[in-house]
Amino acid sequence: MQTELSRQLGIEHAVFGFTPFPAVAAALTRAGGFGVLGAVRYTSPDELKRDLDWMEAHTDGLPYGLDVVMPAKKVEGVTEADVEAMIPEAHREYARDTLAKHGVPEMPEGEEGGWRITGWMENVARTQLDVAFDYPIKLLANALGSPPPDVVARAHDLGIPVAALAGSARHAQRHKEAGIDIVVAQGYEAGGHTGEIATMVLTPEVVRAVDPLPVLAAGGIGSGEQLAAALALGAQGGWLGSVWLTTREAEMHSRALTRKLLAAGSGDTVRSRALTGKPARQLRTEWTDAWDDPEGPGTLPMPLQGLLVAEANSRIQRWEVEPLLGTPVGQIVGAMNSERAVQEVFDDLTRGFERAVARLRGVAGGG
Amino acid sequence: MQTELSRQLGIEHAVFGFTPFPAVAAALTRAGGFGVLGAVRYTSPDELKRDLDWMEAHTDGLPYGLDVVMPAKKVEGVTEADVEAMIPEAHREYARDTLAKHGVPEMPEGEEGGWRITGWMENVARTQLDVAFDYPIKLLANALGSPPPDVVARAHDLGIPVAALAGSARHAQRHKEAGIDIVVAQGYEAGGHTGEIATMVLTPEVVRAVDPLPVLAAGGIGSGEQLAAALALGAQGGWLGSVWLTTREAEMHSRALTRKLLAAGSGDTVRSRALTGKPARQLRTEWTDAWDDPEGPGTLPMPLQGLLVAEANSRIQRWEVEPLLGTPVGQIVGAMNSERAVQEVFDDLTRGFERAVARLRGVAGGG
Incomplete structure (x- = not known):
């Protein structure tokens, strides 16, 4: 399943997987999707370096990205x-x-x-970026508003597109003004920080608001049918986080x-x-x-x-x-409802997508 | 746009429009969809009779339905x-x-x-049904749980399928057990009574829960793209209410x-x-x-x-x-954002649906 964005990024399927686990991110990338490693849980640059080294060794040169949680506003000198x-x-x-x-x-x-969430602190996120920019990451995503202008500029200098999450059309528009390249529309039903507007309503609103920027839909997507729905709404891909938590590769705490x-x-x-x-x-x-x-x-x-x-x-x-x-x-x-390998979940997604499109063709053709 | 259900009901497009206004319901039916007149606002049988007469005269023999608000549990003798x-x-x-x-x-x-909402009272709803069953209505919908068993039986005797709204898979399953023919999955984003589960998640859950009964998706559908998303999720049609409120035919209070x-x-x-x-x-x-x-x-x-x-x-x-x-x-x-004729909104829906399906075909085909 190919969209303009998936072609630009050189991936086979427009499936973006956000995950705190390197093994999941790498498996996603190897499956033909785009693995995005969440950095918020890393408390030291060395840990992140170790996991990015591992990603490099396990992604066969295919593209993957990094997700940080960085406030746009800097609070000077607050520890x-x-x-x-x-x-x-x-x-x-x-x-x-x-x-x-x-x-x-x-x-x-x-x-x-x-359990530490210090990654949201601006100085911690910056240290993470200093590490990450030494690796050939192909996407930098920020889960908390637009990243600061100098970070966007630094990513762009390195040819790295920047994505940011938005829970409303107004929020998305601010991302566009800040020079963001890809907006992730995060619907009410999504895991993690969310607004009140459901994916069905939010996705087309954000698509209109940031046109011609590409939009990924997040929230409520765990099957190929839901992925097809997201693309019907105008998204250029799905941004999936929850569905990987019960994969075999997920290193859950317990x-x-x-x-x-x-x-x-x-x-x-x-x-x-x-x-x-x-x-x-x-x-x-x-x-x-x-x-x-x-x-x-x-x-x-x-x-x-x-x-x-x-x-x-x-x-x-x-x-x-x-x-x-x-x-x-x-x-x-x-x-x-079952523990499966990332590849298995991924195959279900792409097959379910094809099935949903075939069914829609039948409805449209009157057949 | 034809699904198994739309063919069964003899309509051209699987678009179900719920509305309190006869002029909107009739225009929907004439456009090739299925107009469903909401009965809750009628305080006297004569008013309902007058509007159903009008519907008969303005729907060219095409199918339309009635929506009541009827509690499943009877509270005896409460005025x-x-x-x-x-x-x-x-x-x-x-x-x-x-x-x-x-x-x-x-x-x-x-x-x-x-402003009266006495239609929810069981005796009022029953009086409405006594009137409605004299008309060739082709669907009876209930917005508040399954209708009482004798009402379902009476509708079935007359060959009228019964639809009921559900905000959860468990609720939908109870409808199936009560002999309901069509379940309307009402997502969080919908107008009127709603649960907490968004349409993206609720629709496939309800489809699975009541299989092989047909499911209509409600909530978040106002465009052809959203209609395509609903059908990708497994619905056999969209159930749209809000979008008609700003049509020219809507007789709004003010x-x-x-x-x-x-x-x-x-x-x-x-x-x-x-x-x-x-x-x-x-x-x-x-x-x-x-x-x-x-x-x-x-x-x-x-x-x-x-x-x-x-x-x-x-x-x-x-x-x-x-x-x-x-x-x-x-x-x-x-x-x-604009006042338009029902037919115009309807044409946008069917055209937008075709556009969304064509785009999805491109994504699936890799082209």
């Missing part, structure tokens, strides 16, 4: 400690109490929490989490501020319920909430405390 | 007065105060309010409301309990804000809320109090 100091004690206490209520133990001595994803229905997610302070779709758990509870203290704005819950999330994952265990994921989680 | 008596005084006072704050006058003496619809963006709707007590997507107004305000008394359950706000809605419409003036409508309101 993680400064942000930590802004968290009210009542919120810390509520987090402690909620963990205690579920009997969640402390982290074992000397063991570090795997088996219990994989089991929860496999068992969840489409109604088991919630758009909550519990994880980062901005609305993000994720599995609904007793942890998200606690932060969304009108009787509780509520959530803090980004980036405070992310720091507030970082240690708690590490402990919940470390001890696999099932009622609290969650992850960002979209409404298509209801259709993720 | 409107009984329900009125259950409304707390604090809620009545809040309604009065909100109207007073915006200077909304009383109805002129002797003038009746146009010009101010039409102007608001034409000006609204996709982000200007809200899924609120303000209108009926169940979540229904509608224009966001200072009236919905008042009922959704956490500082206010909140909304009452169906059917209390509908009765509570009936008089207020009549006054708001009668005096065209713009900040409070609203109507059920889906997120596609953002694309409803």
